[in-house]
Amino acid sequence: MKNLDSNPAKPVASPTAKTKELATSQKHLQELSRKSIEALESDRRTTAKELHDGIGASLAAIKFRLEGIAEEIAQKPEKAAASLVETISYLQAAIKETKQISANLRPTILDDLGLISTITWYVRQFSEQFSSIQLTPQIEVQEGDIPETLKIVIYRVLQESLHNAAKHSEATEITIGLKSDAQRILLEVADNGCGFDVQKTLSWENPLISPKNHRLRNHRLKNRTKNRRKGRRYRAVRRWRSRPANPANRRSRSRHPKI
Numbered sequence: 001m002k003n004l005d006s007n008p009a010k011p012v013a014s015p016t017a018k019t020k021e022l023a024t025s026q027k028h029l030q031e032l033s034r035k036s037i038e039a040l041e042s043d044r045r046t047t048a049k050e051l052h053d054g055i056g057a058s059l060a061a062i063k064f065r066l067e068g069i070a071e072e073i074a075q076k077p078e079k080a081a082a083s084l085v086e087t088i089s090y091l092q093a094a095i096k097e098t099k100q101i102s103a104n105l106r107p108t109i110l111d112d113l114g115l116i117s118t119i120t121w122y123v124r125q126f127s128e129q130f131s132s133i134q135l136t137p138q139i140e141v142q143e144g145d146i147p148e149t150l151k152i153v154i155y156r157v158l159q160e161s162l163h164n165a166a167k168h169s170e171a172t173e174i175t176i177g178l179k180s181d182a183q184r185i186l187l188e189v190a191d192n193g194c195g196f197d198v199q200k201t202l203s204w205e206n207p208l209i210s211p212k213n214h215r216l217r218n219h220r221l222k223n224r225t226k227n228r229r230k231g232r233r234y235r236a237v238r239r240w241r242s243r244p245a246n247p248a249n250r251r252s253r254s255r256h257p258k259i
Contacts, residue, residue, distance in 0.1 A: 050101050058094035062087055106152065114143045115151040119178070122159065130166045134173045141180040150240050154178070154187055157238060161189040169193025185240045 065087045073080040102108070110118045116139055123137050146154070158176065165171050171193030179186045 047101065047105065050097075054097050055094055055101070058090060058097065062090050062094065065090070107155075110151060110155060115146050115155060116141070116143050116178075118151075118155055119158065119176070122155070122162075123176070126162055126166070133166060133171060135162075135176070136174070137176045137178075139176075139178050141178050141185065145180045146185060150185060154185065154240070158187060158189065165189065165191045165193060183241060187238045187240075 065083060069080045069083050069087065072083075107118055107121070109121055119137060119139065123135055127133070127135050162174065162176075165174055169191050171191035174189065174191040177186070177188035177190070179188075
């Protein structure tokens with residue numbers, strides 16, 4: 001019979017180390033909660049400003065024009081008709097702006113058709129807005145492979161990544177890659193831009209488009225983020241766990257002593 005005491009004892013963390021680790025974990029959770037609230041409030045503030053300055057102002061202008069048309073329609077029908085046509089164009093612009101605000105909050109196509117169709121739609125919108133940038137999507141994943149809880153997160157990270165690349169990288173080419181393996185979804189955004197000062201950018205306090213917000217989204221879903229530069233091509237890679245880990249992979253490597 002083998003001596004059961006022959007196996008070396010595993011080191012046990014001291015109570016002080018455990019307390020310190022617990023305090024660090026609590027601090028990180030508090031920071032995550034604070035940043036989440038800040039990001040939510042910033043989103044609300046931006047939406048409120050867009051509604052007030054954009055939609056509100058447009059509707060007020062349309063109201064005044066319609067009141068003027070109502071007063072002159074009896075005496076000057078031709079002028080009233082011309083004013084009415086012009087007012088309709090203002091109304092169409094207000095409708096378009098409303099749809100844009102709604103899409104920024106959550107695009108309805110995401111719920112109706114799924115993430116892949118939403119990415120195709122957003123790529124088309126992005127290419128119209130930034131015609132000098134050649135955008136190449138490489139989608140190698142099936143809609144059914146993407147969990148519902150991840151779809152809006154992947155879309156937001158992609159949206160912010162493309163916005164940052166267009167505004168700050170001076171890129172002329174951007175490639176989007178979306179892939180999956182047995183347990184993970186991988187998003188890669190690569191461009192030929194100038195990159196950025198990592199430390200300066202990570203200290204930026206804008207919660208809407210700063211990399212800190214990326215890290216918030218990533219931390220919530222236990223994913224991995226990797227940014228790397230190779231020559232003149234900058235790559236941002238993000239991975240999310242798409243399925244629970246296989247219980248068979250969680251088996252302990254320790255073996256019971258043979259008797």
